[in-house]
Each structure stands twice: as C-alpha cells, then as structure tokens.
Amino acid sequence: MKYVPDATADRQFEQDKTVDRDGVDGLLSELDEYAVEQALQLKEKAESPEDVKVIALTVAPEAGVDAVRKALQMGADSGVHVADEAIAGSDAIATSLVLAKAIEKIGDVDLVMCGMASTDGSMSVVPAMLAERLDLPQVTLASVIETQGDQVRVKRDGDVATEVIGATMPLVMSVTDQTGEARYPSFKGIMAAKKKPLETYTLSDLGVDAGDVGLSVAWTEVQDTTARPPRSAGEIVTDEDGSGASALVDFLASKKFI
Secondary structure (H helix, E strand, O other): OOEEEOOOOOOOEOOOOOEOHHHOOEEEOHHHHHHHHHHHHHHHHOOOHHHOOOEEEEEOOHHHHHHHHHHHHHOOOEEEEEOOHHHOOOOHHHHHHHHHHHHHHHOOOOEEEEEOOOOOOOOOOHHHHHHHHHOOOEEEEEOEEEEEOOEEEEEEEOOOOEEEEEEEOOEEEEEOOOOOOOOOOOHHHHHHHOOOOEEEEOHHHHOOOHHHOOHHHOOOOOOOOOOOOOOOOOOOOOOOOOOHHHHHHHHHHHOOOO
16 A cells, blocks of 8 residues: 555645655555455455455555554554655655565465555556566456455456456455445444554565665656646636527637537
C-alpha cells in the first residue's frame, strides 16, 4: 500500500522538487483500498478463514503509519511499516527493493496484492518490479478474482477484449477499481485495530544499504514544476432571440465535441 498526499489539497514542492510532505495531509491511496478489500474478501471466502492472515505493508514516512492503521481498521490482521529517513525521495525501483525485502522478512507469503497504481505517481510499475525481485509470477489489472486452493482465476478487462487468466500461488497481483467498492471501517473495526500488531522496520532490519535508496540514486527525477493556471470563467450561451441552439452547436463544434 502507498501513503500518498491528499490529491484534493494544495500541494507544494520542496527545493529538490519532491512533494512537501509536511505541508499536506496524507492518506492511504484510494486505489490500494481496493487491494485491501480484495485481500479481505479472499480471506472471508477461504475454507478456513482463521488460517488466512492479511498483512498490510507500506514504505512511507513516519506519518504513513496512518495508512497501515486504515487497513487494520478495515479488517487486516496485522501491519508492517517500513520507515527510514534514507528512503525519502526513492523512485519506484528503490521502493520495490525495500518492499521486496520486507516481504521476504515477513516470509511465507502466498499472495502479494497491490493496487493498480498509486494516486500520486500513477506509474503502475511497482507490482511488476516486485514480481521480478521476488521471482514470482504476476497478474496485473485484475477486475474479478476467484481462488480454489492455490489456483487463481482472474478476469482482466482491456480496451478491446476481456482476458481470463489462470495462475498458481504464490504470485503478485494488482487489482483495478472495478473489483468492487472498498468497505468503510466500522466503529468495531476501528476499536479492534488498536489491539492489532503493527511492526516498524528500518533499512537495517531489512539488510538494505542506505546507498541503494533515496533521491540521490533515483533513476528518474522531477526537473521542474509549474503551478496549474487558475480556471477561467466559462462561456455562457444565452437564448434571448432564438439563436441559442445554433450558438451552442457552434461552441461545441469549436471545441471538437461534435
């Protein structure tokens, strides 16, 4: 899961072109809520749900623990928060390294469930990178998921065709926002989450060299940012003399809407 800046807030950037995390509220990426929801549904549908453990994992600044707590409130069994100052500014490659090491430390994982993309970077590459680092098969952009034992059947909706894919766990999967609405934490879930185990890992705990992560070794960088110009007033089409319809048609044609 990814802890992202609130997209509805007025985001600012630091001098190094990274987002000013202290100047904006953060939250669990909405697209990752679908992954949490699907993990919980698979647990609930399992033959022995008590044997299935849903672990929420994020790599984020200190405040990012709120994203893990949100997953715990939704129903996850435990959480892991990887936090280390050296990770700040890491790109997808370094993030996938830290996530993979954390998953290896957790161990005995059958299914790594991810959102289809983060709501800030929107790159969609971390699930594939995780599969490569963990040497596991991957199924991306799943919209319907069915499991039977270690067998997984996934529906993927493309622009021109729908695919049905079979796979065998362990594997890495990303899910789309078509999988179904994510549940809201109930009061009971919020109270129960306070007693659930939540571990914090540092790079040292994972055996990751601080020199392999962070902004200084990122393969991509933001070179410049420009504030979006304020919205201008829209054009109002009136119909005082019966010419409104043709004026509206001319307007739509000028914008190539018709």
